């Protein structure tokens with residue numbers, strides 16, 4: 001049963017930090033059950049055009065969280081934030097182990113200098129994670145369903161997805177706690193979220209563009225990706241994101257806040273698309289009758 005906990009209260013802070021600590025997974029990327037891959041699967045894994053970007057993003061994530069953590073004065077939030085920094089660093093390690101083990105063409109690039117305002121950098125990063133994870137939920141589901149790679153590899157990636165889900169739940173609760181303590185009400189919090197999501201969207205566009213440029217000439221879409229792009233529909237993708245988000249979020253304490261904005265937009269878009277489809281026979285019939 002959902003217990004009402006006031007956002008920004010001590011009870012709220014204890015709940016979201018404790019949940020985060022309690023659900024931490026203990027593993028070492030080196031000793032995960034990495035499978036031996038057949039040539040066909042190796043070729044597929046190597047053909048994925050975004051490993052370089054993923055590796056860089058995880059290394060940068062670790063750097064941002066680690067740099068911001070010392071500025072968090074509250075000891076309970078500080079401990080949880082430090083754990084997130086550890087997990088982001090471990091994500092980068094997991095990707096590095098995979099790159100080396102399977103001979104993927106990606107290397108560590110120099111990290112950009114972090115901005116002076118580390119808190120804004122952390123908030124930008126947090127909203128970026130919310131957006132990436134929401135879209136990632138759908139992409140992960142369709143890649144897994146199409147058996148693009150062996151299930152044993154998806155089992156490993158699923159750990160990473162679970163941790164990213166924990167991170168965004170932690171972030172959303174941290175933001176509500178932080179803003180409430182600064183006296184920001186729900187409306188101003190929502191406006192601020194929209195603004196940061198806009199910035200995250202722009203960064204994602206830049207990332208896709210960089211991925212396309214880096215992949216120039218490799219023609220991923222026509223070859224390997226055709227396996228899971230076959231029968232791709234935008235509506236199906238939005239549905240997968242929406243459902244997977246709900247499924248993954250259902251694992252968390254109902255007393256915690258969860259990302260609401262993107263699921264709400266996706267839900268609205270889906271209702272619109274369904275209404276459009278439902279009206280289709282009527283729209284077709286009308287010109288014929290005139």
Ligand SMILES: [Fe+2]
Nearest residue numbers: 058061088091
């Ligand atoms: Fe990560």
Ligand SMILES: [Fe+2]
Nearest residue numbers: 088129164167
């Ligand atoms: Fe993360």
